[in-house]
Structure formats: C-alpha cells, structure tokens
Amino acid sequence: MLKALLTDIDGTITNSSRRLDTEAVELIRSLADQGIIVVLASGNAPCFMEALCKMIGTQGSFIAENGGVFRVGYAGKLHVQGDQAEVLRALELLQDHYRKEGMELELFSPTYRFADLAFARTVPVEEVRSILRDQPVQVLDTGYAIHLQSKGINKGTALVALAPELGLVPADFFAIGDSLNDIEMLRTAGIGAAVANAHPAIKAGAQYTAEKEYGKGFVEAIKKYYPYFLAR
Template sequence: MLKALVTDVDGTITDRRRRINTAAVEAVRTLVDAGIEVVLASGNTVCFMDGLCKMVGTDGTIIGENGGVYRRGFSGTLRIPGDQKTCLAAFEVLNDYFAGKGVELELFGAQYRFADVAFARTIDPEEARAVIRDRHLPVRLLDTGFAIHIQAPGVSKGTALVELAREMGLSPSEMMAVGDSENDIEMLEVAGIGVAVRNAPEQARTAADWVTGGAYGDGFVEAIKKYYPDLFSR
C-alpha cells in the first residue's frame, strides 16, 4: 500500500468555488486514522495551511507556496528553498509594465509569504510570461487558476515532495499525489502514483498516471477509493 498521500487543495479537495468537499475531508481522515500520512500541498501561505490542517485533521505536514516552503508536522522546521527576493524584483518589473497599460497588480498576502509572490488574475498570464522572457528575469510564472504566482526556478511542489519524502523516511515512489493544475505537474511526475482530477488542464492530465472521471473533490474521493480500496471496503 502507498505509505503517504500528497494532495493539492484548491480545485482538488474543493469545488470550483473553493468550498471544501466534505466527502474529501472524510476520505483524508480515513487515511490518517489508518496510519497513512497526508500532506496538504498548495500555493497558499503557511498560516493558511496550518489552519486547514487543524480543521481537516492532518498532522501539519505541508508543502506551501508551490514548493517554496515545506515542513514535516506542526513542530517541524520550516524549510524555505524558494527565493522571495528574486520573485519580488520580478514582480516590480511586471507591475511597472502593466501599470503602463493601466492595470495595477494586486498582491495576495505578501506579508505572510516566505518564498514566492502571488497576485490576482487580472492579466493574461501568457503576456506576463512574455515579459519575463524578454527581460530575462530568473523566475517562472505559475497560473493556478485561482492566482498567479512568481516562483524561483528549480522550485516546485515536486522538488518539495522529494525533500519532504527524505525527511519522512520514504521514497517518492511510496507516495501518491493528486492535483488539478499546472503547479501540480512536477508533483504528479515524481510521485509513485500521480492522479489528476478531471478538471485539470491537459498538461496536468498528461503528467498523471491516471485521470479521474469525477471533477474537483468528487474526483479526489474517487482516486482515494481506487488506490486505497481496503480502507473503503469495510
């Protein structure tokens, strides 16, 4: 049996309006109660993730800021492989560019972030990527469908999963990952089993080993029952 589960949050254990799927929470708690470690992985901040872990019922092991931070358990040391200084410098370039076009970029929770930069989806991500390429900025841009993130190169949920697995005494091959967005692709690729829920874009579905029939949280529950059948046949 797979020894750990890493799951994205928004769009994976929620619905399209970011409301938590209660059946997904029950599935997570079934895994936890059976001794399967569950890691919540998101583009969100550590403080958001801590509250979510408490309410869902996990032990506080997280991947946050799209891999820019990760931690083993509530009492573990927060690791910060991301580079926020570089991301902020790139954001200023983008902000100046779009200000010249009459668009002001709205930062999300900058005071609570350690590694990346997130802002509202008020611009075309592809235009922002073109600016990054043209200015040779040493960052990459991620569109999660809920926000746009600037991240240091070489940092992803996948790289965080590998490092976190080492701290957990596991191999990535012993872990299952579930996601729905382009920021989940590396995570789906390095996990032993990668699952994309049906609402995921084509790139994420291609990276996955299996794509669910159901979307959002319903797809997540479908995946958990498929790969942990013994826990749900009792």
C-alpha cells in the same frame, strides 16, 4: 504499497466554488486516523496551510507556495526553497510596467509569503511571461492566481526534500491534483492521479484519471487505490 497521500487543494478536494468537499475531508481524516501520512500541497501561504491542516485533521505536514515552502508536522521547521529577493525584483519590474498603463496588481498575502509572490489573474499570463522573459523567475498560472517563483522550484522538488524527513521516499506517495502546477509532484510520486476537471496535460501524465470532477473525483481515486494503502 503506498505510505502517504499528497494532495492539491483548490480544484482537487474542493468543489467548483472552492468550498471543501465534505466527503473528501472525511476520507482524508480516515486515512490520517489509520496512520497514513497526509501532506497538503498548494500555492497558498504557509499560515493558510497550517490552518487548513488543523481544520481537515491531518498530521500538519504541507507544501506551500507551489513548492517554495514546506514543513513536516506541526512542530517542524519551515523550510524555504528559492530566492524571494529575485522574485521581488521581478515583481517590481512588473508593477512598474503596469503602473505606467494605469493598472495596479492585486497581490495575495505578500507579507505572509517566504518564497513566491502571487497576484490576481487580472492581466494576461503570457504578457507577464513576456515582460519577465529576462528575469531568473518562472511564471505559474494555477487557474486561481498568477505566481512568480524561482526557477526550478515546484511541488515535485518539495516532495523530494520533504519525503526523507518523514522517513520515506517519493515513491511511497500517492499524489493527486488538477492544475499545471501539479505536474511535477504527480511525476515524482509513486502514483500520480488526476481528477476529471484537471488540465489535459495533467491527465496525460497521470497514471489514473477519475471519471468524476473535483472532490468527488478525489474520493473516487482514493477509493480505487485504497488497497495499496492497506498493504503497508
């Protein structure tokens, strides 16, 4: 029996151009209208996630910044996990390194983030990891941006913290994603699924992998497990 849906955004309910799949959006709205809790999860900043919740038509709960921030409902408190101060120190070290090489990192919405920091994938992620190997941060490559985050923080840890505020446990959730930053939430949820365009490591850890890619794969997976939601 499933009581809630936890879904990644980019690459999961979008198409290859990062545009929302309209069929996926309609299906999410249908689930929400039936009282099934829908939680959106992403590496994006909280302000982006709030706007997306309203546009899609969910109840307002989200996980942002790859698990560094979460909120339950539109009126809920913004919970911040991790230490952005240590992330800022790591970023400064990284910026100093690349400035010496005549490069400037392109930051994504730094003033709107509370836990992690993200920048464009204009530098090799393994090089970033090497430069920051002695720093207390983790380096995440979502395929859309490189993120610096406190160690031990991910979408899975956010799910563990968020679920009780909804009166649920992680096993009540159906989670679906495509990128490496989705691994922990798929493992933590009751059922974890992947779309066909997912990273091989995601597919290996998922209980179901859709035959279709992107938003069409999301729709396929939800329709397969739809009876489990109805059984509630």
